[in-house]
Amino acid sequence: MRFRQVHLDFHTSEAIPGIGTEFSKSQFQSMLRTGHVDSITVFSKCHHGWAYHPGEANEIHPQLSFDLLEAMIEAAHEIGIKTPVYLSAGLDEKLARRHPEWLIRDAEDRTRWVKDFMTPGYHEFCMGTPYLDILLAQIHEVVSRYDADGIFLDIVGVRKCRCQYCVAKLRAAGQDPRDEAAVISLGEETYLNYARRVRETIDSVKPGLPVYHNNGHQQRGRRDLVLVNTHLELESLPTGGWGYDHFPLSARYAQTLGVDFLGMTGKFHTSWGEFGGYKHPNALRYEAALSLAHGAKCSIGDQLHPSGLMDEATYALIGAAYSEVEVKEPWCDGVQSVADIAVLSLEAAREACPGGQSLKGERNLADPGAVRILTEGHYLYDMVDTMTDFNAYKVLILPDEVPVWPALAEAITAFTAGGGKVLATGRSGLTPAGDAFALNLGLRWQGANPYKPAYFLPQFTPGALLPASFVMYGEGQLVELDGGQSLGRLENPYFNRDVFTFCSHQHTPGTREDNGPGMTLSENGIYIAWNVFSEYADGGHLILKEMVLHALSRLLPQPVLRTNLPARGITTLQYQQEERRYVNHLLYATPALKGRIEVIEDIVPLHDISVSLRLPSDGAIRRVYLAPAMTELPFTAGAEGEVTYTVPYLENHQMAVIELV
Numbered sequence: 001m002r003f004r005q006v007h008l009d010f011h012t013s014e015a016i017p018g019i020g021t022e023f024s025k026s027q028f029q030s031m032l033r034t035g036h037v038d039s040i041t042v043f044s045k046c047h048h049g050w051a052y053h054p055g056e057a058n059e060i061h062p063q064l065s066f067d068l069l070e071a072m073i074e075a076a077h078e079i080g081i082k083t084p085v086y087l088s089a090g091l092d093e094k095l096a097r098r099h100p101e102w103l104i105r106d107a108e109d110r111t112r113w114v115k116d117f118m119t120p121g122y123h124e125f126c127m128g129t130p131y132l133d134i135l136l137a138q139i140h141e142v143v144s145r146y147d148a149d150g151i152f153l154d155i156v157g158v159r160k161c162r163c164q165y166c167v168a169k170l171r172a173a174g175q176d177p178r179d180e181a182a183v184i185s186l187g188e189e190t191y192l193n194y195a196r197r198v199r200e201t202i203d204s205v206k207p208g209l210p211v212y213h214n215n216g217h218q219q220r221g222r223r224d225l226v227l228v229n230t231h232l233e234l235e236s237l238p239t240g241g242w243g244y245d246h247f248p249l250s251a252r253y254a255q256t257l258g259v260d261f262l263g264m265t266g267k268f269h270t271s272w273g274e275f276g277g278y279k280h281p282n283a284l285r286y287e288a289a290l291s292l293a294h295g296a297k298c299s300i301g302d303q304l305h306p307s308g309l310m311d312e313a314t315y316a317l318i319g320a321a322y323s324e325v326e327v328k329e330p331w332c333d334g335v336q337s338v339a340d341i342a343v344l345s346l347e348a349a350r351e352a353c354p355g356g357q358s359l360k361g362e363r364n365l366a367d368p369g370a371v372r373i374l375t376e377g378h379y380l381y382d383m384v385d386t387m388t389d390f391n392a393y394k395v396l397i398l399p400d401e402v403p404v405w406p407a408l409a410e411a412i413t414a415f416t417a418g419g420g421k422v423l424a425t426g427r428s429g430l431t432p433a434g435d436a437f438a439l440n441l442g443l444r445w446q447g448a449n450p451y452k453p454a455y456f457l458p459q460f461t462p463g464a465l466l467p468a469s470f471v472m473y474g475e476g477q478l479v480e481l482d483g484g485q486s487l488g489r490l491e492n493p494y495f496n497r498d499v500f501t502f503c504s505h506q507h508t509p510g511t512r513e514d515n516g517p518g519m520t521l522s523e524n525g526i527y528i529a530w531n532v533f534s535e536y537a538d539g540g541h542l543i544l545k546e547m548v549l550h551a552l553s554r555l556l557p558q559p560v561l562r563t564n565l566p567a568r569g570i571t572t573l574q575y576q577q578e579e580r581r582y583v584n585h586l587l588y589a590t591p592a593l594k595g596r597i598e599v600i601e602d603i604v605p606l607h608d609i610s611v612s613l614r615l616p617s618d619g620a621i622r623r624v625y626l627a628p629a630m631t632e633l634p635f636t637a638g639a640e641g642e643v644t645y646t647v648p649y650l651e652n653h654q655m656a657v658i659e660l661v
Contacts, residue, residue: 005039009303011046019063023308025075031310036322039082049094057137085148090155091122102129127194150210157215195228221348221385232261240271251294253383263291266301281320283600288321289653293585327628335574341381342393348385366400369533376567390415398428400531404438421555422525442484442522449476451492455510458488462546470543484522526551582658606650615641619660
């Protein structure tokens, strides 16, 4: 994959005249050059179902009089730009009205995306119907007739469906369509069959052509769903509902999988389908740099005007980001994440836990909360699943609700036997039945605390705060020591808030009595009795972060990286093995919430950012410099791979390169 991609939407109603009449090869090329674009996903078929080229497998848009797909491919290839081709796989509105019996249906026979045909919007197809053969013919035609550099298939994934085709399949197999597990299993089978047949269709013409199936979210713990793709495109538009925490969460998992991937944002003020909406250039500069810092390449979403004229303001905006990406690419390709900490994703743990699949779709704030705290604490971490070798890390975090079944307990026990440490919070570490700890953390579980909220009095100084009885709003756990030691105590309130027992405006104060440990230390790790990660993601209470950071200071006294970046700053460390160099990414911007949307406008420069690294390397340090400016940085090298340097100026994104002998 290339670094500077544009994903060009073109979902265009048949009621709009003059489709593509203002398309110009020279203008198209000029805009791509302005945007510093080196790959653009162009379109064969849109959500409305129309093709933008002649053929037998689909109908050309009734208001289009020429082969727009071919014109775009030829124009882009002429100036060395790649052209993956987009087909809307799950949506085809013209066909939906002709064959509504092929659509996904729920138990009440409602369609997916919009519930009926009197509501404006699209309807999603079931891939277990004859529609799949039509889609495969459309893909085959594109791959056969056009010089596509890849295929992008949209709106696809594992779905629950009770259309009459799925109902018939279930009944023929002796299963009950009212059985949720049977419906889910058929959905898995249907999707993997679709993906296999797509691959066979493409390979019959162009073996190995890149293909990506987009579902808007890469499910952690489902490596089988990763492997149906040649690469990953992580859709994550911060202003479109994903927020600025989503991409780091997805990327820190994706990079552990060993596949090429990119981060997909958009030029829009909001999200897809918005005409006339533009971000501040600083927002795209930051979002592109965020991709580079996490080992990803970049993609920016745009939507072409029905006339076919590329928007000058959009490509000037994209160019502000991609002109910077272009000169940084040599330090961002072929990189490996360097991390001290593995966060076992709650999403992945639920997927792997026997019986845990029933929790699919349940609210999960533990994963994003872990990302936020570790990012603000400037720790190097990966988000991992249960197939990961934990021994590659020093600390394993089990955030909030991770159940531990025998196979996982065995892997974690081997990890701690080798010197690794565990940080478990809330109900994490309990058996799937939730009745006892499955790990030796120096304590015994007594049950959930009936008091909520309760209070935590630390036996340490929590960062910028002084020790006090801090309110813990969520459910706490009652534990007693069994070989461990307390790092702070649980204090209950006088009573829960009730009609006859309430105090003040919110909740009852604590009794200041010791009701058992609220945070414990053992030789295998630290346990915190509340869902601190979920609560931090939801409310941002400072004490929650300070509890985790104190725990990590005990479990990881010598992290690979230390820096004085502000909390909102982001730092990562990537290793380029072939070049024998580390690249330390430093980013700083502060998204502001305007109504319901996080936006970035001003980027405030920072000065004199100190960084200290303990590099896991066997090579001496040749030099440290800033890339791409090639400015030499003075540094101090010590024993065991230690190196310290100061980045004098940081505006948005800076890369410090540590080159080995």
